[in-house]
Amino acid sequence: MIKELKENYGFLFEDELLNDINNVGTFKEVPEGFTLINLGDYIKSMPLLVSGAIKILREDEKGDELLLYFIERGDTCAMTLSCCMGQKKSEIIAIAETTTKLIMIPVEKMSEWMCKYKSWQNFILQSYHDRMTELLEAIDSIAFLKMNDRVFKYLKDKAMVNHNDVITVTHQDIAFDLHSSRVVISRLLKTLENEGKIELHRNSIKILDL
């Protein structure tokens, strides 16, 4: 049995399902920055996260990007789910935020287990709900927040998934993720620093007000 499987999903799934997952799933470990899914990729397997974190981005025709949310251990990627169904192309990009371990499940098992295991059905529907909620939160941020609050929220979220109040990031990185420009981000970060909420360093930012 894959070591991390029982410990991450044992409380959710019965032993029989855990065995099924163990038999058909393949273990995978990817380094920080690894591109798991690219725009337009066809998806043939769905990932179950056992450790680390993945950031999910939206990209438009012009190549402009926007961070949607992070997924962490115990989560799966609902986009993958819906893409799997109709063998559709991915509408998002997935990049490892940290070193990440995952178990890949072949698509066809997904709907098979849906009938076989009530716990799997719940897991899939719950995942859809969680991802939907995160998309709504992403919308809240873009639609209702000003850029300074978005930057601060971004820093806190990033500190959260990295389990560290010092995050390694450049102003340019933040600008890409928030679909803004480096100069704007630098300006707002400086204000946040003056307000005593963060500490700026080269290539890193410490969040004080967590």
Next chain:
Amino acid sequence: MIKELKENYGFLFEDELLNDINNVGTFKEVPEGFTLINLGDYIKSMPLLVSGAIKILREDEKGDELLLYFIERGDTCAMTLSCCMGQKKSEIIAIAETTTKLIMIPVEKMSEWMCKYKSWQNFILQSYHDRMTELLEAIDSIAFLKMNDRVFKYLKDKAMVNHNDVITVTHQDIAFDLHSSRVVISRLLKTLENEGKIELHRNSIKILDL
């Protein structure tokens, strides 16, 4: 058998499932402007649209609103789906855009049929996928488009679901849906009129460039 059922969902579902829907579903007709779901409502049944259209809005703590998308006949509301599962509160508002006919299905049938009918499972998963895609498109609009393009897209979408190139709407209505202010919308509409894309009238707008 509910008349509109077979004609709207006959190509999707087998007769046995249509019968089940007919037996447990209740037919409902609501007028334009009717609030189907309010923020925080507990949802006990899911709607299958047979005619008309519903607009789905997000609202923040301050009461600011934002139009997410429209759903039309043949669709169901995926938010409802995910809310149903865990008896969770609604995170969105649903208002009838036109007179709308729907069939309400009790929650517990949803997961029961998931195993019983493969076509129902596909329908539910496809619905999640569709709604996810529409949330992503909503994000594209807010994140990547300027307000003038958002206004024009809004008008075209609204003309689409109303099956009419003349839409009945005030500038203030548009401002609410796009989370902007009336003056901004009036200004941009006037520009669109000067560009020959629309015609402005009191309480209505005609879209020329459809």
Next chain:
DNA sequence: AAAACTATGTAACAATTGTTACTTAGTGCG
């Protein structure tokens, strides 16, 4: 018809965000 209400037009100005351009500081490397 006068009054009250609602919708729209528009000007002037403020706030936010984006852009360009240049400077300064840290880092890596021959």
Next chain:
DNA sequence: CGCACTAAGTAACAATTGTTACATAGTTTT
């Protein structure tokens, strides 16, 4: 050390969006 490169600070200005205030026009009520 000198050079190249990357990150960050900052000023000046432009574009977009939001706000306030008021005028005008159509509609409804009395």
